[in-house]
Amino acid sequence: MKKILLTALLLVFTATTFFFSQPAFAGDAAKGASLFSANCNACHLGGKNVINPSKTLSKTDLEKNGYDLAAIIAQVTNGKPPMPGFKGRLSDEQIEDIATYVLEKAEKGW
Numbered sequence: 001m002k003k004i005l006l007t008a009l010l011l012v013f014t015a016t017t018f019f020f021s022q023p024a025f026a027g028d029a030a031k032g033a034s035l036f037s038a039n040c041n042a043c044h045l046g047g048k049n050v051i052n053p054s055k056t057l058s059k060t061d062l063e064k065n066g067y068d069l070a071a072i073i074a075q076v077t078n079g080k081p082p083m084p085g086f087k088g089r090l091s092d093e094q095i096e097d098i099a100t101y102v103l104e105k106a107e108k109g110w
Contacts, residue, residue, distance in 0.1 A: 032101025035094050047110035059106040072099035
């Protein structure tokens, strides 16, 4: 009986964790916040886009434009005119931290 109860509790805990947890991002959002502030705020303050207002960093716009963690990492790394790429200026880890921060902020509505 104890094995059945333990198994049931384990299944409930696993299902609850899987279905109700926040999305897991790879980078460090806290580090990403300061990196974003130093490198991205000029154009993307508050998740906006001063160059192209239709392509903000809001969750809606990111989803509409097909952006996920990998796509944001690619955008920050390589750029896409008029946005410069940060490859060589920032490490891969720093870029991943920025992408994680962007997704986390987008999830919370900036």
